[in-house]
Amino acid sequence: MHLKQHAIMLASALAATFAAVGAAGAHPHVFAEARLDVILSPDHQSVKALRHLWRFDDLFSSTVMMEFDKNSDLKLDDKELKDVADTVHASLAEFNYFQLVTVDGKDVPMTPPPHLMANFDNDQLIILFESEPKEPIKLAGKIDFGVYDPTFYTAIDFTEDSNITVEGLPSNCTSKVIRPDPDEAIKENQKTLTEAFFNDPTGTDMSKIFATKLELNCPPEG
Incomplete structure (x- = not known):
């Protein structure tokens, strides 16, 4: 089965690139190490961009x-790499490119990356x-x-706080850097997790409670 067919059939976009994978279970099948740089505006008063x-x-x-x-030379040329990037770009769109961005607990709308x-x-x-972000x-x-x-198909984590x-x-x-304890996260969110499952047993966004996060706290000056 070809990758583009997987992209349609499987819930997780990155799972789409597996050529012989079964249905996604409740544990990761794909693993990645991440780096995230939060870029501030020139005046250092707002967040301008995220670099992944x-x-x-x-x-x-x-x-x-x-x-x-495609040419079986055991490497990917520029066109083949672009095909990879374009496929992942299209597949991740409905998942907000796996980004977690909140202000005081509320999701922040993000502009899809152009490529x-x-x-x-x-x-x-x-x-x-x-x-x-759609607005700074x-x-x-x-x-x-x-x-x-x-x-839960793809585990993307930060191996070092840095x-x-x-x-x-x-x-x-x-x-x-906040690294939630899974047991504590489940305990603290038990009611929400249960309601989310029954409201949408095919999948929810509650996995964000297990995500490693960079937390900024900026109280008013004075």
Whole structure:
């Protein structure tokens, strides 16, 4: 079965690139290490953009290589890499590109990135893209940034706290990396999780409660 057919049939966009995968279970099948840079505006008063880099596991990367290496030369040329990027870009659209962005607990609308870049490094697939909020996010209150797959099919995480960063925060702001304890997250959200399942047993976005996040806190100055 070809990748584009998977993109239609499977809930998770990145699961689409597996050529011989069964139905998605409630645990990850694809793994990636992430880096996220939060880019501030020149005056350092708002968030201008998010810069993402995802490095995928060897198995997933080799599957992508086999699927897109149309001339069978064991490497992807510029056109083949563009095909990878375009397919992932289209497939991730309905999942907001796996982005978690909230202000005081409320989701922030993000503008879809105009394109993605794909590359291979040490036989691993690298995906890069930059996205912007539809309106600049003012540095006020509690702001969270992270990456998660609402279908649980893809595990994208930050192996080091230093891989999710922001530079140039104003003096009234603090930042910290939050790594939720799964058991505590389930306990604290038991009622919501149960209601979400019964309202939509095919899938919810509650997996965000398990996502590693960069939390900014910017109380008013004075």
